[in-house]
Amino acid sequence: MKKLKLFSIFAVMAFCLAGLTACGGGFDPAALLKGNLDVIYLGQCDDSHLKSVGLTKEEAQEYYEDGILVEADYFASYFDCEYDNLSEATQQRIVDMYKQIYTHSKYEIGDVSKNGETYLVALTISPIDFISKFVNEDYEAFYADMESRYNSGEFEAMSDEEFDEAWIIAILDTLEPRLDSIGYLEPETISVQIAKDTDGYYTITDNDFSRIDNMIIQYE
Numbered sequence: 001m002k003k004l005k006l007f008s009i010f011a012v013m014a015f016c017l018a019g020l021t022a023c024g025g026g027f028d029p030a031a032l033l034k035g036n037l038d039v040i041y042l043g044q045c046d047d048s049h050l051k052s053v054g055l056t057k058e059e060a061q062e063y064y065e066d067g068i069l070v071e072a073d074y075f076a077s078y079f080d081c082e083y084d085n086l087s088e089a090t091q092q093r094i095v096d097m098y099k100q101i102y103t104h105s106k107y108e109i110g111d112v113s114k115n116g117e118t119y120l121v122a123l124t125i126s127p128i129d130f131i132s133k134f135v136n137e138d139y140e141a142f143y144a145d146m147e148s149r150y151n152s153g154e155f156e157a158m159s160d161e162e163f164d165e166a167w168i169i170a171i172l173d174t175l176e177p178r179l180d181s182i183g184y185l186e187p188e189t190i191s192v193q194i195a196k197d198t199d200g201y202y203t204i205t206d207n208d209f210s211r212i213d214n215m216i217i218q219y220e
Helices: 007-018 031-041 047-053 057-078 088-102 132-152 160-181 207-214
Strands: 107-115 117-126 188-196 202-206
Touching: 031 047, 031 057, 031 107, 031 117, 031 202, 047 117, 088 160, 088 207, 117 207, 132 160, 188 207, 202 207
Parallel strands: none
Antiparallel strands: 107 117, 117 188, 188 202
């Protein structure tokens, strides 16, 4: 399996982050980057950051919730299911799981430099290994067990949608007990570009946000 998010999912996340901008006067690129990541991944924000980016607490919470829903949708598609076809109860389990995973988001802001009108901010991310550990260490045995159950006729009377539900529930049943033992892969440092958009506001480039988002939680 390969972590490849659909363009539409990227577009939602890029839009969320593009909305978190700051004016040029007294601009602090490191604070903008950290504040934005705190909103998206931790659901946290302070009043000074909200003021600098022109957001209310309610709007910041919406960005966080939207990000969780995007990741929940990706989780389902990564394991070959349609999120919208799952029951509300199962969707909520996925959302609740990712809220817990996101609390472990780990990143550090480093040095800041400037190239013309573009700031370059060093960002060190410790990728969360929660999903990748399951995929690399346990998925083969998990799949073999589900295949054996399938061949024994356990799921024979189910529709495709019902089997998808059972499949995702089995994955959640395996993952949820491990939420208290989330770990990290080796930290990686990237340079994040923060540049002015056409309206004169500083924002993190879409490409760099995609890189960050792909690193926060490792899938394989």
